């Protein structure tokens with residue numbers, strides 16, 4: 215007993231030291247203290263609780279007991295010595311996952327899912343230790359997705375084939391198999407479908423055809439309620455715009471065979487997931503949930519890689535079982551900052567296919583597509599409802615080649631593309647910050663010129679047009695960073711860029727708000743209707759001399775909020791790659807830091823590159839950092855796949 219007390223005192227002081235040195239979040243120490251306050255707390259439990267909380271900060275939704283037994287140094291970003299040192303302070307620890315399970319299962323703070331539930335804060339599900347919230351969210355997602363994947367509908371394959379042949383009639387490039395056509399057939403038969411693919415692979419093009427197919431074949435097609443949603447306002451506006459465009463083109467093609475204009479007119483605006491679910495101030499709970507489900511028959515969610523675990527759980531909870539959910543997204547993009555990598559987990563088998571005999575037969579009958587044997591398998595119910603689009607329509611050039619090489623982990627090829635001297639891809643190696651500032655001046659000069667010229671016509675007639683033009687030009691160029699701090703991070707660069715633009719006479723920064731200050735919203739604000747990730751530009755208020763407004767562009771629509779009403783914003787000449795998801799810029803500059811850090815991964819570089827539509831510039835102060843980033847894959851521990859397979 216005396217020995218255990220001595221150990222725990224040593225352990226607490228070691229945890230506190232690590233907290234002070236920044237090796238451990240203070241939150242993780244505080245969480246371990248909270249766990250210890252709830253009952254008898256052996257040092258091993260204190261250690262496990264602090265590691266679990268720390269890993270949550272790294273995006274892991276749970277802690278595998280195998281990792282705990284083997285030593286989670288790599289997951290924590292520590293050296294083996296650091297871990298051993300801390301572990302030593304906890305005294306003798308269980309040597310295997312089973313021994314850990316036995317020890318933790320015996321603690322009153324831990325709920326073993328096979329035992330009686332007392333609402334304990336820690337959950338032990340087999341060999342995975344969870345914070346209760348994440349266990350609940352993963353369980354909701356896994357159960358809902360699995361139930362939906364297993365619930366397939368009766369489809370008249372002959373009828374579907376007829377419609378698909380018509381809807382994809384103008385396919386010029388013969389792609390075999392036609393994954394887009396196949397995706398429509400698969401989505402039609404289920405109450406969940408996932409369509410993944412890189413940029414420009416036609417996810418929206420395909421989903422527009424899926425909507426037309428549903429319209430043509432659903433029993434109550436004319437009263438079907440279709441909702442479009444995305445994690446951010448910008449992504450939602452883009453989705454609506456692309457779907458409207460695709461449906462209008464399609465309406466011209468199919469003519470009288472299908473009154474598609476009616477479908478387009480009936481579809482409302484795309485919304486953010488927050489607004490769709492009915493987010494309310496000061497609470498994480500939404501207005502829509504199982505007891506008050508969403509009023510939809512078909513829900514299309516774009517940019518699903520940005521949807522975090524808690525949001526996905528809320529969405530699935532609020533979706534009526536009869537509704538069809540279609541998730542669109544690029545599984546290889548960065549997952550959201552929050553814990554979990556939901557789309558990545560759900561798309562685990564997307565590349566390989568793993569389609570069983572029933573799916574292969576259905577696909578052949580309903581779409582006429584014959585899948586090569588390499589895609590056959592038995593990867594489980596969700597894989598049968600998942601399709602990966604593999605052919606990019608507008609991304610075949612050097613930017614696309616670079617993205618492919620990075621995604622494949624082929625550093626040699628990536629460097630070759632970067633050095634090929636193509637006008638659309640550039641690499642500034644061994645860069646000085648000055649070079650990046652030059653790029654910023656050239657890139658942002660375009661919007662600042664129009665802004666500084668001012669609206670030409672009479673006030674209120676041309677003001678909105680001018681604002682739209684300024685915003686569109688601003689949206690055509692962006693500097694993305696991997697990190698927040700330092701010379702090559704968001705904060706350092708924002709300051710340096712504003713100073714540089716001021717020096718060039720393009721901008722007059724002064725005080726917190728000034729004309730030309732681009733800002734990113736960092737917190738949802740229901741009062742003003744702006745959401746985390748929205749980007750706007752500060753301009754003079756035409757109605758109130760001296761006042762400033764922040765203007766936001768959503769598709770073609772412009773809306774504005776008085777600058778002083780926006781509380782949670784930061785300057786956005788430079789922004790993190792994370793925050794850039796869902797956006798695309800004509801010229802995208804990606805600045806990597808000098809030092810390699812935990813955030814520098816292949817997924818980050820891939821996401822940065824794929825934000826560029828016409829030109830991509832990579833800026834690296836030190837050469838090796840690119841290769842290191844490409845060689846580092848994001849790993850997020852989660853139990854989602856296991857839960858979907860098992861329950």
Ligand SMILES: Nc1ncnc2c1ncn2[C@@H]1O[C@H](COP(=O)(O)OP(=O)(O)OP(=O)(O)O)[C@@H](O)[C@H]1O
Pocket residue numbers: 385386394411412413414415416417418419420456607608
């Ligand atoms: N089968 C096809 N035939 C002709 N054009 C196509 C086809 N599929 C896609 N396209 C065109 O390719 C472009 C990209 O398609 P789309 O916007 O649907 O891709 P996406 O995967 O949704 O891209 P992003 O991830 O950037 O949103 C569009 O202009 C679209 O019209």
